[in-house]
Amino acid sequence: MTTQVVRPAGAGHESLQVLLLSLAILALAALVIVWRSEPAPQQEVAGHQLDARRDLNAAEQGIHTDLGVAYDEILLLQGELQALPSPQALADEGLPPFVADASASKRGGHRWQLLQLGERSAYLGLSGDAAVAGAFLLLPGGDTPTIWLQRSAATPPTALHDDALSAAGWQQVVTHYDAGVTRQHRH
Numbered sequence: 001m002t003t004q005v006v007r008p009a010g011a012g013h014e015s016l017q018v019l020l021l022s023l024a025i026l027a028l029a030a031l032v033i034v035w036r037s038e039p040a041p042q043q044e045v046a047g048h049q050l051d052a053r054r055d056l057n058a059a060e061q062g063i064h065t066d067l068g069v070a071y072d073e074i075l076l077l078q079g080e081l082q083a084l085p086s087p088q089a090l091a092d093e094g095l096p097p098f099v100a101d102a103s104a105s106k107r108g109g110h111r112w113q114l115l116q117l118g119e120r121s122a123y124l125g126l127s128g129d130a131a132v133a134g135a136f137l138l139l140p141g142g143d144t145p146t147i148w149l150q151r152s153a154a155t156p157p158t159a160l161h162d163d164a165l166s167a168a169g170w171q172q173v174v175t176h177y178d179a180g181v182t183r184q185h186r187h
Contacts, residue, residue, distance in 0.1 A: 048162075048166040048170075048171055048172060049171060049172045049173070049174045050149060050171045050172070050173050050174070051174060051175075052064055052173050052174065052175040053175070056149070056173065057132075057133070059106070059107040059108055059132050059133040060107075060133045060134065060149065062097075062103075062107055063097045063107055063108070063110070063125070063133055063136055064136075064147055064149075064173055066095075066096040066097040067097065067123075067136065067138050067145065067147055068145065068147075069095075069096075070090065070095045070096065070097070070098065071138070071140070071144075071145040073090070073093065073095055074090065074140060075140075077089065077090075077093070078140075084114060084121050084140060086114055087112035087113060087114055087123060090112075091112075097110060097112075097125065097136075098112050098123075105128075106132075107132060107133050108127040108128055108129045108130070108132040108133035108134075109127070109128030109129060110125035110126060110127055110128065110133070110135070110136065111125065111126050111128065112124065112125045113126075113156075115156060115157070115160070117157070117158070117159060117160050118159070118160070120139065120141075120160040120161075121140065121160075122137050122138060122139045122140070122157075122160050123136075123137070123138040123140075124136075124137050124156055124157075125137075125138075126156075130151065130152075134149045134150050134151035134152075135149070135150045135151075136148070136149055137149075137150075137157065137165070137170060139160060146172065147172070147173045148165055148170040148171065148172050148173065149170065149171050149172075149173050150168075150169050150170045150171070152169055157170065
């Protein structure tokens, strides 16, 4: 009976080749990514506008979001009533930000009223605490509402068109949906 010992082949040479091949693949992938990448387009806002993601504080972002959600309900109620519902009717429906609850008081305690100026109507929310959140103006019209904000001592506007609101110190809140919604590139 003979015993034959078979020594393993040296794995060092094969490991080096696999490592070099892996590095070459990673380098090629990195080169392709750098070569094909494009800078994210920045959407600028006009001087009379505010970006809802970057220019509003947390309380104002919450009110802005609530107004956008409530707008769908406003349209439904408007269809049923054949007129814009009052802020009290919206509060009775439990729609934030019109309902006076703990969340509303933490966001500035806005007092809502329905303005009728000429042919246009708007919901005006005057802030009880301007240091927390400014006054909001929701202009119904079409599928999406137009929302304006004034952080200084707000008084009800005398006209509801863009030029008059801008001249009175109101700023339109705009939302841009792009890749920056989830990723902000600060270079």
